[in-house]
Amino acid sequence: MLTSMITRRQLCRAGLVVIIFLIVLLLSWKGSSETKPQSRPYDPDLFAKVDGSIFEGFDNETGTSDGSTIVPNHVHFLFFDKTYIPYVHAVCVLAAFKNQQPEKIIFHTNVIEFTGTHWIKIRDTLGSVLEIRNITLPNEIFGQKFSKNFHLWHASDVTRIRILMEHGGIFVDNDSYIVRSLDPFRKYEMAIGITDGNKTGTQVLIANKDARFLKLWLELYRDYKPDDWYYNAGEKPVEEVLRYRPELVHAVKTLFGVHTLSDRLYIWDRWETWKKYYSIHLIIRHRNYMDTIWNNYRWPDLDETNICDYPKPFGVMAREIYSDFCRKMN
Structure with missing residues (x-):
């Protein structure tokens, strides 16, 4: 019974x-x-913008012929507006440091000074690897104002493209966890994850600064749809660029973890497969309601103390990276 x-x-x-x-x-x-328009047919004028590129004819299936890397081992994060770094974001920064072992981790930010214990942990752990670069949150793209509802997200989408076009490297969302080294993908002009909805996953991007796809991606914002959450960032690039020129990127269907994995992270009792991924988008905003419905209780925002008892797979992942308090208790 x-x-x-x-x-x-x-x-x-x-x-x-x-x-x-x-x-x-x-x-x-x-x-x-x-509001979504029909995707346009092949646009020769768009693709003419990358004619004569240094990567013309480059094979993004095999990468460089000798396996050499052409993407700098620099990891980029964006921190707009908020001075306090939450625990989960700190876990992701520290995971990038531990598992990627980059030459630099660069915070692009409009914040004057960060605060809180997690910032101190990041600062003291990364040392000289950490670099802070001042950046302005843009208000428009090609003369078009960003959406009021989605301003921060759309501005961040554009900014990450521009950062990679200027510097190259590895862009990581604040809630994307690098599981193991992304070096195997640094031999490609650009590597990008594809979501389970056949959209580009913006959460982990690996690119040479001259990657052709970056320039075309930014050009697509000339037809900006302010009220559509993910059209310019995720849908339009597939429909109007990769549909016709898939060879411009090295597409990663699963192992960048940009598809929906929240049930495995926050509902399942065990999930060992996470170790096989290169990175995992944590989709941390979904955790609270999933805990509430599925587990008969609501966990507060996760931090360095309650993570010690968090029983789901993300707890294992976080404790592997940042569990100072748990070690002291033991």
Whole structure:
């Protein structure tokens, strides 16, 4: 009897999670489908902008002929507006430092000075590897104002393209966790993840500064759709560039972890497969409601103390990187 009750409860929780996901997907589809234009046919004028590139004819299936790297081992993060660095973001920075072993980790920010214990942990751990570069949050692209609702996100999408066009390297979202070295992808002009919705995953980008796709990606913002959450960043590049010229990038279908893995991170009791990925987008904003529905309790924002008892797979991942308090308790 007790077993059947538990099973029914678990099924109810599973059903609620599915319903929430369907509602979110429906709302996002409805919002985008009302304004989304049809993708344009092959545009020779667009692709002419990269004619004569130093990468013309480059093979992004095999990379450099001798396996040499052409992307600098520099990891870029964006920190706009907020001085306090949350625990999960600190975990991702420290994972990049430990598992990628970059020559530089660069914070691009409009913040004057960071604060909090996690910032101190990052500063003291990274030492001379850490570099801070001042940057302004843009308000427009090609004379078009960014959306009021999505300003920070759309401005960040454009900024990461510009950073890579200027410096090259590895761009990592603040909630993307590097599991193991991305060096195998530094032999390509550009490597990018593809989401489970067949969109470009902006969370981990590896590129030479002269990568052809970067220039075309930015050009697509001349037709900017301010009310569409992911069209210019994720959908348009696939529909209007990679659909016709897939050879411009090395596409990574699974192992960049830019598809939806939140159930494995925050619902499953065990998930050892995470170790096989190169990186994983944590989608940290989804954790709270998933914990609430599935686990009969709501965890507060994760930090260096409560992570010691967090029982889901992300807890294992975080403790491998940043668990000073847990070690002291033991």
